[in-house]
Amino acid sequence: MSVILIVDDDTEIRDVIHVYLRNEGYSVIEACDGIEALQALSQQDVQLIILDVMMPRMDGIKTCMRIREKYTAPIIMLSAKEGDIDKIMGLSTGADDYVTKPFNPMELIARVKAQLRRQNLLVSREAAQDNITINELVLNIAEHHVSIRGKEAMLTPLEFAILTLLATNQGQVFSADKIYESVWKERTGYSDNTVMVHIRNLREKLELDPRKPEYIKTVWGVGYKMDK
Structure with a gap:
């Protein structure tokens, strides 16, 4: 319960x-x-x-x-x-x-x-996947653990879900609406600010310079992606 x-x-x-x-x-x-x-x-x-x-x-x-x-x-x-x-x-x-x-x-x-x-x-999906390593970012999906440059990154459940979505679909661009629908599991009901704020929080926790992101990149006018 x-x-x-x-x-x-x-x-x-x-x-x-x-x-x-x-x-x-x-x-x-x-x-x-x-x-x-x-x-x-x-x-x-x-x-x-x-x-x-x-x-x-x-x-x-x-x-x-x-x-x-x-x-x-x-x-x-x-x-x-x-x-x-x-x-x-x-x-x-x-x-x-x-x-x-x-x-x-x-x-x-x-x-x-x-x-x-x-x-x-999210827990069910995570249990079936392996760890993902992108440069100095290590995503342990089964244990819900993220480390960056050798240090643990404390992510909220939604931040972890967004990161998992992008990391398991490297190279694919996701619009803010698509991220919302994929992570929140409901149709878009908010402005883009909801996803934008979570992306900004992720960058603050993962990037050396959030204004020049290495991991979560913006495709202007389209959405966000993580490169292969």
Whole structure:
């Protein structure tokens, strides 16, 4: 049974999400802020995190950054802000999805299922593939491990999935829409910013100079690729 952590300072919102998740058969734990969330993660294995942005003591952005220092579970961020810049900020800190308040609980449940389904499909696909080495980049798909220039690169699940997609199809150019559909396992629903932010994060972690990428290259007007 998948364990899901809800992090929100609003008790009513936590209660509503809790009920819907439990009705779908998930095990649920709760935290009212980022500090409690980090404590919960240190005590229990969690498969997915629903994380509010505006919280006391430690907000969602800082909490997301702290979570990504140690954990790779998918993170769905909740926020009352709707602008693209706010979505980019959330995704830049390591979140995998973004839902604005007020939200339809069933839409949130659908996002939860999509994230967990993508994770399961990724694990199944990884188990059947060998390691991939591209120059100083080593991708151990079975162990979900990436090293660059001899040092481990800490990637989020979505970053790892994007890298795996490009590395296992070297030379093939993928548009932002195609990457989204292949990795998120759903039809494109966002602007190109969603994929763009994850690509930028990957480059920050893998490239010596993200402005002159050696590994993940841009084909202007088309998309992204990794060369053979």
